[in-house]
Amino acid sequence: MSLVNICFDKVKKDCFRFIKSQETSKEKFGNKDGMLKSFLIPMCFWIAKKANNKKPYFVGLAGGQGTGKTTITSIVKIILEKHFKLKVFKISIDDFYKTRKERLNLSKRIHPMLMTRGVPGTHDVQMMLNFFKKIKSKKLKKIDLPNFNKAVDDRFPKKNWYKIKEKPDVIILEGWCVGARSELNNTLKKSKNSLEKVNDQKLVWRKYVNKQLKTKYKRLYSQLNCMIYLKAKDFNLLQKWRLKQEHKLWLKTKKSSSHKIMNKGDVINFMQTYQRITENMFKKMPKYASIILNLNSNHQIKSAVYKSK
Numbered sequence: 001m002s003l004v005n006i007c008f009d010k011v012k013k014d015c016f017r018f019i020k021s022q023e024t025s026k027e028k029f030g031n032k033d034g035m036l037k038s039f040l041i042p043m044c045f046w047i048a049k050k051a052n053n054k055k056p057y058f059v060g061l062a063g064g065q066g067t068g069k070t071t072i073t074s075i076v077k078i079i080l081e082k083h084f085k086l087k088v089f090k091i092s093i094d095d096f097y098k099t100r101k102e103r104l105n106l107s108k109r110i111h112p113m114l115m116t117r118g119v120p121g122t123h124d125v126q127m128m129l130n131f132f133k134k135i136k137s138k139k140l141k142k143i144d145l146p147n148f149n150k151a152v153d154d155r156f157p158k159k160n161w162y163k164i165k166e167k168p169d170v171i172i173l174e175g176w177c178v179g180a181r182s183e184l185n186n187t188l189k190k191s192k193n194s195l196e197k198v199n200d201q202k203l204v205w206r207k208y209v210n211k212q213l214k215t216k217y218k219r220l221y222s223q224l225n226c227m228i229y230l231k232a233k234d235f236n237l238l239q240k241w242r243l244k245q246e247h248k249l250w251l252k253t254k255k256s257s258s259h260k261i262m263n264k265g266d267v268i269n270f271m272q273t274y275q276r277i278t279e280n281m282f283k284k285m286p287k288y289a290s291i292i293l294n295l296n297s298n299h300q301i302k303s304a305v306y307k308s309k
Contacts, residue, residue: 007041007083008033014078022071024248031300039301040075043228043291046306047076048084050225051169056135058223061174062285063230064278065271066241067295072230073174080170089168093175095146096123100154111205113195116273117153120177120212125220128173132223140167179227180277181284182213192279195272206276213277229289235279237297243267 015036019029029035051057061076063069073090080086097117098106106122107115114121127146134143143164147156188206191197200206232238246262262270286292289307296302 003045004037004041007079008037011079011082012036014082015075018074018078027244027248030298035301039293039304040072041079043304044076044079044084046291047170048080048086051086053169056168056171058225059170059172059228060178060221060224060226061172061228062176062178062180062281064232064235064238065176065274066238066245067230067232068299069174069230073172076172086169087166088170088172089164090172090174091145091162093123093173093178095148096128097148098122098124110208111200113199113205113273114208116270118273119209119277120180120217121209125216128220135164135167135171173224176274177277179221179224179229179285179289180213180217180281182210183280192276193272195269196276226290227288228291228293229285230293230295231282231286232295233297235275238278239268239271241299242271
């Protein structure tokens with residue numbers, strides 16, 4: 001029996017249980033066995049081989065909105081813990097968003113579009129850098145990390161934050177712009193969409209965001225040991241998936257009136273703030289990601305490309 005099959009037998013029950021929790025009556029995951037055996041389990045063998053129990057191994061996982069980052073990260077965590085007996089901590093870059101109050105100040109000081117969470121410049125990078133530094137230290141004291149509540153567009157109270165009490169073997173940082181690189185200044189001049197054209201005529205917002213990528217975020221991402229990239233075909237497909245995601249959220253939370261669900265126009269506007277960096281990542285990420293998981297238009301992994309040994 002192959003190593004992959006042995007692993008599959010050990011993890012399938014937990015993986016399938018998790019996948020079931022993500023499905024709705026109309027949205028089912030197709031080819032679960034194939035996704036695990038052909039792609040996610042081999043990827044976990046690759047990560048486990050590189051993990052060093054003396055210091056945490058940092059994995060960056062990126063992909064456009066709606067590509068399934070959170071689902072794949074959760075499954076990878078299950079496999080690494082269950083079969084490889086590794087301690088895994090996963091967190092989203094979204095959890096490090098600045099508070100509403102901080103973004104309000106930023107929007108008044110620099111540009112109104114910085115009130116909208118998402119782009120580089122709207123995260124607390126210093127908090128992430130401090131976390132990376134603390135988690136690498138020999139004497140690990142308890143670390144509390146924020147948990148962001150998208151329904152109210154602000155952080156959860158501190159009692160709901162993540163608490164790390166022991167050193168993980170693997171840390172997965174996932175997010176749409178994880179590992180993104182800056183653009184050349186001359187490509188910033190051309191507007192990507194109507195939102196940029198109307199609201200950022202003097203290029204203040206895009207120049208600020210690009211500068212963040214060039215400086216603070218570059219320093220942060222340079223500490224990742226490997227990058228996994230979920231590559232979709234194009235930006236239109238991401239919009240379609242993001243709309244589906246919002247509908248799914250609506251189905252799950254329609255009993256609660258406190259949840260702000262976006263309509264189609266909201267989603268398209270919101271995604272326009274992501275478009276520039278997402279399209280730049282389409283072009284550049286395959287050149288420097290360690291692993292590229294190519295997705296087909298049905299949201300399934302169709303191939304994996306390993307770029308480093």
